Structure formats: C-alpha cells, structure tokens
Amino acid sequence: MSSPAQAMHDHPVRKPGDIGDLVRICLDQTIQAIQATGIATETEIARVRVLFERSVAKDEPQDVLEILARVQGAEEEHVGVEVARITHAVSAVIHPSPPLIPFAGKLIAPSAFYESFDHIHKTARALLAPVIYAEDTDAIGTGALNPVAARIMADEILATVDRRFGIKPFVTSVRMDYESWSFLSRKHFGL
Numbered sequence: 001m002s003s004p005a006q007a008m009h010d011h012p013v014r015k016p017g018d019i020g021d022l023v024r025i026c027l028d029q030t031i032q033a034i035q036a037t038g039i040a041t042e043t044e045i046a047r048v049r050v051l052f053e054r055s056v057a058k059d060e061p062q063d064v065l066e067i068l069a070r071v072q073g074a075e076e077e078h079v080g081v082e083v084a085r086i087t088h089a090v091s092a093v094i095h096p097s098p099p100l101i102p103f104a105g106k107l108i109a110p111s112a113f114y115e116s117f118d119h120i121h122k123t124a125r126a127l128l129a130p131v132i133y134a135e136d137t138d139a140i141g142t143g144a145l146n147p148v149a150a151r152i153m154a155d156e157i158l159a160t161v162d163r164r165f166g167i168k169p170f171v172t173s174v175r176m177d178y179e180s181w182s183f184l185s186r187k188h189f190g191l
Helices: 019-037 042-057 064-071 076-092 111-116 118-127 147-165 178-189
Strands: 131-135 139-144 170-175
Touching: 019 042, 019 064, 019 076, 019 118, 019 147, 042 064, 064 076, 076 147, 076 178, 111 118, 111 131, 118 131, 118 147, 118 178, 139 147, 139 178, 147 170
Parallel strands: 139 170
Antiparallel strands: 131 139
C-alpha cells in the first residue's frame, strides 16, 4: 500500500473532467490519510464511507472530515473544533500539506471565473473546494476543509486551464478553517 503522500500523485488515469472519479479519489485518499493517523476506528471509517457515498448519491456534497467529526459524536457547537483536530492530524501525514489560511473566507467569489469554467464550478461543489481567487487564468487559488480535496481541486484547475488555453497557471491550494469553509460553501454553491 502506498503512503497517503504517494497516493496523492499515484491516482489512476481518469477521463479529463470526470467529477465522479475525482470524488472517489478524494474519498479513498482521505480515508488512507485518516487510517495513517490512527484517529478513527475501522467501524467509524466504514460509517463515514457509507454516509459520504449517500450524500454523493443525493447530490448533497459533504466533507469526509466533517462527517468523521459527527460520527465521532461532535455536538453542533463543537464541530469546528473537532474538524480542526481531524484536519490537523490528516495534514500531518500528507506532504506537502496545504497551509491553513485563516482569511480565505474573506476573499471575493470569482464569479466570472466560475462562469467561464462551469466544469470547475461543478467540481469545486462536488469536492467542497471553492476557488478563493482567480487573477485571470494566470494565478488561481482554491481551498477546502480537507487538504486532500484542496490538492485534488488544484490539480484539476491546472489540468482544465492547460487543456483549454495551453498554459499552466500558478495554482495555490490552502486549508480553511471550518467557519470560513462553511461560509464559502454556502456562498459559492448554495449549500
């Protein structure tokens, strides 16, 4: 079995733009990272997988790490703290891990970018990894609660822009705190 860091770059070849594959890859790599941390039992991981797959089937995306916090019994007022604990542990086993940026939720939604790249908007919604800034197609940033989702989204942005324009933009991926991520998920995706 490859390490979570290797798995980030060893995912199977997929059709460009296959959102379902990206979501499955994100789930699998996140679960590998969770297992590497030892912060969840196999029973909890199995419950997380079922709940995540159910949310995907209903087209109501949820983040794997938030689901885990709830499976582990986090009460609503403590979900943010528990997700931060889980995210920190997962980040420790992923190299390089996207940095935590506390102000990411304050950035203006890149509406024109989403309009130009509908596929990116749909992918960002499925991964719950919003684009947090887009300076034309030269510099683009994405973030997520889940560092695995943030990196997968950054790779997809890079590939999508390269396919369309034949240029490789500078793409940044960051982790967001629970409150910023929740706010941007509602703002960008209507969730």
